[in-house]
Structure formats: structure tokens, C-alpha cells
Amino acid sequence: MFNEADEHQDIRDAVRQLCRQFPDTYFREVDTRKAYPEAFVNALIGAGWLAAMIPEAYGGTGLGLTAASVIMEEINRCGGNAGAVHGQMYNMGTLLRSGSPAQKDRYLPAIAAGKLRIQSMAVTEPTTGTDTTKIKTTAVRVGGKTGDHYVVNGQKVWISRVQHSDLMILLARTTPLAEVKKKSEGMSVFIVDLHQAIGHGLSVRPIPNLVNHETNELFFDNLEIPAENLIGEEGQGFRYILDGLNAERTLIAAECIGDGYWFIERARKYAGERVVFDRPIGQNQGVQFPIADAFIEIEAANLMRFDAARRFDARQPCGAQANMAKYLAAKASWEAANVCMQTYGGFGFANEYDIERKFRETRLYQVAPISTNMIFAYVAEHVLGLPRSF
Numbered sequence: 001m002f003n004e005a006d007e008h009q010d011i012r013d014a015v016r017q018l019c020r021q022f023p024d025t026y027f028r029e030v031d032t033r034k035a036y037p038e039a040f041v042n043a044l045i046g047a048g049w050l051a052a053m054i055p056e057a058y059g060g061t062g063l064g065l066t067a068a069s070v071i072m073e074e075i076n077r078c079g080g081n082a083g084a085v086h087g088q089m090y091n092m093g094t095l096l097r098s099g100s101p102a103q104k105d106r107y108l109p110a111i112a113a114g115k116l117r118i119q120s121m122a123v124t125e126p127t128t129g130t131d132t133t134k135i136k137t138t139a140v141r142v143g144g145k146t147g148d149h150y151v152v153n154g155q156k157v158w159i160s161r162v163q164h165s166d167l168m169i170l171l172a173r174t175t176p177l178a179e180v181k182k183k184s185e186g187m188s189v190f191i192v193d194l195h196q197a198i199g200h201g202l203s204v205r206p207i208p209n210l211v212n213h214e215t216n217e218l219f220f221d222n223l224e225i226p227a228e229n230l231i232g233e234e235g236q237g238f239r240y241i242l243d244g245l246n247a248e249r250t251l252i253a254a255e256c257i258g259d260g261y262w263f264i265e266r267a268r269k270y271a272g273e274r275v276v277f278d279r280p281i282g283q284n285q286g287v288q289f290p291i292a293d294a295f296i297e298i299e300a301a302n303l304m305r306f307d308a309a310r311r312f313d314a315r316q317p318c319g320a321q322a323n324m325a326k327y328l329a330a331k332a333s334w335e336a337a338n339v340c341m342q343t344y345g346g347f348g349f350a351n352e353y354d355i356e357r358k359f360r361e362t363r364l365y366q367v368a369p370i371s372t373n374m375i376f377a378y379v380a381e382h383v384l385g386l387p388r389s390f
């Protein structure tokens, strides 16, 4: 509930305290320069907040998804943008769930300690988009099943934070689509050491875009990856990626909730202070009702977000709840953004109020990491049992 203490208040207070060092002016300035918020990310990683989902046995805090989602929510609720860091929170999940003991021992403690960044996951491709099973990037094991390396060729698009990461999770096809029984088979997941790869078979081209979000096109030209970097079983990679999506969706739902509360608070305050026609604009029901409406939507979405997180932490099925939470929260934050912009009138367009920056930032979540239509398809076909359309 709005400004009401909950059982996560300690986490909220501590994250808010850290975020106070990075006020609106900080995020506005990095947005203007289209720069990466390096100092903010270093502070978060340094304080251990992004190791919330790494078990204590590997040096993390083992707090679980509910707590992790509160951390993400608070960053956005304080006016920041967790999109610069959320990969560090969830990309290690593929390694944690499907990696070998040796891989986990090698990487997880270093990730938990903030010495290694695993900010990137490369799935999307320019020619196949949402139709992931048709990806064309290939990884071929040289020397047959016992060969010591794979060679990767192909292209990815919209791959975020590559320039601010040490490691990247990569999905590539290891068996041609024509040779598998199910289209979801024959893809594999690898861990890519970006320092070794860039300039040696991997090139990175930044994509200028609507928000201050570091995202890139990737070109693979005979990139060699050691066979020991294969995660889990060859051919099962799509399943490993899918397993991680519920956490990603729930965390991003929480970021949208944070944005939503931020917009509501700004609109509420401004509507109470701005006087036109000799009274605060918020005294007009035409101004106050849309703010109340947007607030109700955020509150409702928040319930679904906590339901998804609770189920995930209890190891119960949560695909439907994670998808629905992401849908509701992204929709509610966008409505709150619109209402806030309308409440500010012309001043909403001025950079100095940060409304236009957050407005752009929250819009992304109806498209990525999964678009609204794909959530409708999931619910229609997997929850309601309607015939599959693709």
C-alpha cells in the first residue's frame, strides 16, 4: 500500500538511503549524456544488493525473489532506472539452475562479490524477433562430441549492457531446426567471456534509442567458445532460458510498480501545489480522478506481482502469475506516466521535472523483455487452453 510500511521495510529504507546519493539530477545528467550510470551501479553492486538471489553458499545473500523485487521497485520508486542493472540480478539464474558444480564454483562467488558482472543475455535476433525457436545464430562443436570448443556465427540485436559486463549468456542453435523433433530442441546456452570474445570473433555496435539504455547489435564471426562454457546439456538451452523468465518478468513488474508510485507521487504533489483559476488544479475532479484511477491500477498490479514472487520463492508454478504481473504492472505504470504528464501540463515536457525521462523509460516494458501480445498469447493458450496460433 502507498507509503505504508510492510515486512520489507528494512530493505526499502536501506535501498532508499543508497538511492539518496543519486538524486534526480544524477539520472537526468546521465540521461542527457546518454551515459551509463556507472557510479550508481558500482554503489549497488558494492553494497551487495544485486546478489540477493545468489544463495549464501556462493557468497550471496539468498534473500529470494520477493526481496529482490523490492530492491528493484525501490530503485525506480526513488527516480532511478533499474534497467541499468537488473541483468546482474537475474542472468546468473541460468547458471545457478542449470550450470555444472564447477561452473557455479567458478563464477557465482565472483558475481556475488561484485568482481564479475553478468549483465547480458543474448537471445533476440534481427530476422526472427519474438519467434525465438527460429534463431539463426549457430554454435558448432569442432571435432565432434569430444571437441574442446564451439564456433559461433550469426547476429543478435537489442542485447543490453554488453559494454558494461564481463560475462554474457548466449542462446545459439547447435542442431539445425530441420533435424529436431520439436522446434524448441537443438538450442544451447553458453557463457561467453566478453573480454576474450570482443575483437576476436564478436563485434558490438551500439543502438541509439529512445531511452538511456545501453543496448547493441552483436555480430559473431567464427567466435570460438571453450566447450566447458556450455551450460547444462547440449540442445536443452531453450528450456533453461524459459526457466529464468519468470524471475525476470516478476522483477520487471516490480520496477514498473516503482515507476507507477513515482508518477503518482509526483502527480499528487503537483496537483496539490499548482494553482490555476485561483485554486489547486487537483481540486478539479477532472484532474484528481485520473490520478486516483491510475493509483488503483498500480495497487492491483502490485498484488499480482507479490503473488508471482511468493509462488516463485515457494517453488510453486508461477508462469501465469509472472506474465500477468508483468502485463498489469507495465500497463499501470504507463497509465500513471500519462496521467502524470497530463497533470504537469506543459511542464511535463521540460527535462528538469524528470517526467518525460521516466515516461520514456517506463514505456519500454510493454515491448521488452516480452511484448504485451505475447503475454496475451501465453494466457490464452497456456492458461485458458485456447488453440495455439503459432
Ligand SMILES: Cc1cc2nc3c(=O)[nH]c(=O)nc-3n(C[C@H](O)[C@H](O)[C@H](O)COP(=O)(O)OP(=O)(O)OC[C@H]3O[C@@H](n4cnc5c(N)ncnc54)[C@H](O)[C@@H]3O)c2cc1C
Pocket: 120, 121, 122, 123, 124, 128, 129, 130, 131, 157, 158, 159, 160, 161, 209, 213, 215, 364, 367, 368, 369, 370, 371, 372, 373, 374, 389, 390
Ligand atoms: C531497449 C531494449 C532492450 C532489450 N534488451 C534485450 C536483451 O538484453 N536481450 C535480448 O535477447 N533481447 C532484448 N530486447 C529484445 C526484446 O525482447 C524484443 O524487442 C521483444 O521481445 C520483441 O521482439 P521484436 O522487437 O523483434 O518484435 P517482433 O517479434 O518483430 O514483433 C513486433 C510486434 O508484433 C507483435 N507480434 C509478433 N508476432 C505476433 C503474433 N503472432 N501475434 C500477435 N502479435 C505479434 C509483437 O508483440 C510486437 O508488438 C530488448 C529490446 C529493447 C527495445
